[in-house]
Amino acid sequence: MAVIEVERLRKHYPGFHGGTLALDRVDFEVPEGGVFGFLGPNGAGKTTTIRCLLDLIRPSAGECRVLGTKSRGSISTVIDQIGAIVETPAFFPRFTAQRNLDLLAGLYGMGRREVRGALERVGLAGREKDLVRGYSLGMKQRLGLAAALLKDPKVLILDEPAHGLDPAGITEVRGLLRQLGDEGRTVFLSSHLLAEVQAICDKVAILSRGRCVAQGTVREVLGRGRTTGVLVRVSDIPKAMQILDAGGFDVSEADDAITVTADPARSSEITQALATNELYVQEIRPLQVTLEEVFLELTADDRDEAWLQEPPKSNDD
Ligand SMILES: Nc1ncnc2c1ncn2[C@@H]1O[C@H](COP(=O)(O)OP(=O)(O)OP(=O)(O)O)[C@@H](O)[C@H]1O
Ligand SMILES: [Mg+2]
Missing domain, CATH: 3.40.50.300 (P-loop containing nucleotide triphosphate hydrolases)
Structure with a gap:
């Protein structure tokens, strides 16, 4: 119960x-x-x-x-x-x-x-x-x-x-x-x-x-957070970005590492793509989504200016 x-x-x-x-x-x-x-x-x-x-x-x-x-x-x-x-x-x-x-x-x-x-x-x-x-x-x-x-x-x-x-x-x-x-x-x-x-x-x-x-x-x-990604650390960041980009991954550079916007389940594909090009991964891990990020995403409507100025009218059932 x-x-x-x-x-x-x-x-x-x-x-x-x-x-x-x-x-x-x-x-x-x-x-x-x-x-x-x-x-x-x-x-x-x-x-x-x-x-x-x-x-x-x-x-x-x-x-x-x-x-x-x-x-x-x-x-x-x-x-x-x-x-x-x-x-x-x-x-x-x-x-x-x-x-x-x-x-x-x-x-x-x-x-x-x-x-x-x-x-x-x-x-x-x-x-x-x-x-x-x-x-x-x-x-x-x-x-x-x-x-x-x-x-x-x-x-x-x-x-x-x-x-x-x-x-x-x-x-x-x-x-x-x-x-x-x-x-x-x-x-x-x-x-x-x-x-x-x-x-x-x-x-x-x-x-x-x-x-x-x-x-x-x-x-x-x-899991409802949209921001799923994988963090990858390698010695040659520009080269790794090139390889992953050519492999169809959505990549960006962040703090001496690469962020790949992809399901962490695809980590092995990432390591494989890099290894084939003789780049060996130093670190690879899923990017942690915090409750705060999900919360901000899900309650974004609450911060609409329109909402602050004009609350919706009630429509009683
Ligand atoms: N007694 C009341 N008369 C009129 N409006 C009210 C009354 N109590 C709450 N409200 C309105 O109802 C909405 C919800 O308020 P409520 O206090 O339940 O929010 P809350 O989630 O507890 O917020 P907070 O995190 O600030 O405590 C708000 O828009 C508030 O202005
Ligand atoms: Mg309250």
């Missing part, structure tokens, strides 16, 4: 000039266990989707389910199995972190032991006696994560969990989220930090202008 199911989800916010169509028939599924990355540029609709998942707002059409339960109207029946952070989590600023978590723990029927465990997991042990007012943004994010973990949730729904964290904090939280996913929990996170997502997520969905433009394993999504 998919832990999160989103089906033809639409959300139209009313307003001037026809309002905003924030989600336009979004479809995706999050399987049980592991880390799922939900990516998209600013305004793509990530937070709107998460709000629909948690029944904080009402979709205009379509449906979402968490743990097999329809979000709209019924999320309360499964909410004790869901830990969530939507945007910056709110705490009582004049209370200590400990007191804030104790209050929540009381609400969930948990005790001091769970609070201690949550503080340790997020790296806040030792700072629990500080007032939340004096917490940095990164510390508040961690406290939010601690609060989400108190319930020992099956599912974690996190909107930008790395927001405000320094590089060391990002690495730490990344390790924690990966661990939670490996424990069999389902971690669903929205993010802009593509390198981080590529490093920890098993699957991703990419949202652009309210539409899901790609989803699948990180590997599958990387």
Whole structure:
């Protein structure tokens, strides 16, 4: 069973000039266990989707389910199995972190032991006696994560969990989220930090202008990038370029090497063509496509000037 199911989800916010169509028939599924990355540029609709998942707002059409339960109207029946952070989590600023978590723990029927465990997991042990007012943004994010973990949730729904964290904090939280996913929990996170997502997520969905433009394993999504190529290093670059060009390859020179725009599966043809002409390859490897490159390619429409000036009118179903 998919832990999160989103089906033809639409959300139209009313307003001037026809309002905003924030989600336009979004479809995706999050399987049980592991880390799922939900990516998209600013305004793509990530937070709107998460709000629909948690029944904080009402979709205009379509449906979402968490743990097999329809979000709209019924999320309360499964909410004790869901830990969530939507945007910056709110705490009582004049209370200590400990007191804030104790209050929540009381609400969930948990005790001091769970609070201690949550503080340790997020790296806040030792700072629990500080007032939340004096917490940095990164510390508040961690406290939010601690609060989400108190319930020992099956599912974690996190909107930008790395927001405000320094590089060391990002690495730490990344390790924690990966661990939670490996424990069999389902971690669903929205993010802009593509390198981080590529490093920890098993699957991703990419949202652009309210539409899901790609989803699948990180590997599958990387495969959607058009920029497949092979890097070749030889001693005589001009000669090698000539040979490959004559062999029908699309070549260009880059940093003391040659880039061949071709499926890496054709590497043996490249080495053969060069070897026949007594040029021996020093290095040959597929060019790594990053999630960032694929993301920029797939969300290019988002940066259209026309789009910035004139959002599309909604056409309600
Ligand atoms: N309450 C609201 N009323 C009107 N429009 C809204 C509202 N909330 C969001 N929007 C619009 O809906 C679109 C999607 O916004 P959303 O916050 O879901 O994007 P996001 O992907 O979370 O962006 P970000 O990366 O900046 O957090 C945007 O165009 C936004 O301006
Ligand atoms: Mg958002």
